[in-house]
Amino acid sequence: MELQIDQQARGVRIVTGKEAQIRRWQLDRLSYIANQHGFEEIVLPTIEPASLYVDKAGPEILGQMYVFPDRKGRQLCLRPEGTATVQAIARKHWKNEEKRLWYFERCYRYERPQAGRYREFFQFGVEWINPKHEDPRGVLIEMARQMLNGSDAILSEGVKRGLSYYTGDGFEFVCDKLGAQKQVCGGGPYEGGIGFAIGFDRLVMAIYG
Secondary structure (H helix, E strand, O other): OOEEOOOOOOOOOOEHHHHHHHHHHHHHHHHHHHHHHHEEEEEOEEEEEHHHHHHHOHHHHHHHHHEEEEOOOOOOEEEOOOOHHHHHHHHHHOOOOEEEEEEEEEEEEEOEEEEEEOEEEEEEEEEEEOOOOOOHHHHHHHHHHOOOOOOOEEEEEEEEOOOOOOOOEEEEOOOOHHHHHHHEEEEEEOOOEEEEEEEEHHHHHHHHO
């Protein structure tokens, strides 16, 4: 159940009741699958330097971000996604170390709200840093299949990911019954690793309608 308050910002929601219970159950299910594959949780900051995303994702993302100066004039932003942050952490702390990580975070993009697209949304992400496995892509695609079970999503490979930090063809899962916002999961390789992210709100819509 979604509630609203007076003067509520566009593209955000207050969720309670049965829907909140469903979302909690789905989160527990996704985190269980990630843990079973040897991934551990990482909690990321919500407020970050805007340059982190402009440098990694390209200037085109700037128009989609919530950007603001702090009291000392430094440009900050509300995190629009998680991969760039994990990459930055890996470069500083895990240059040659293998890490398997998952996160569940609120993300923010200034886009026109519509069904399946919100300005404040939830993302479940998986990042595999410096993978030693012979086929990390295959492992992640199988993980994604398990996580998307019940959503009727179809795998598409050889996808060109829009963000500039991707270094090769990506993959995505789409669910046609969601209409225009049919992408439920997308991922691919980047310098130092490979990962994917699930649009958690769309996954819940795909499974429960």
